[in-house]
Amino acid sequence: MDTTSKMRGLHPNGEMSFIGYTIAAILVVGMLPLLPFFLLWLLVDRITSGGEQPRY
Numbered sequence: 001m002d003t004t005s006k007m008r009g010l011h012p013n014g015e016m017s018f019i020g021y022t023i024a025a026i027l028v029v030g031m032l033p034l035l036p037f038f039l040l041w042l043l044v045d046r047i048t049s050g051g052e053q054p055r056y
Helices: 014-049
Strands: none
Touching: none
């Protein structure tokens, strides 16, 4: 198989790692205000289900 350039091999890319971690941190901080509503929903679901397993 002919290629246009030689493969340089796999190596870590620090700049892209930094960008990825920054985006993940922004998402986590953005989701924190929703955490109480999610926990409330879980509590209500546990109380109203009466211990039954979900039927999915």
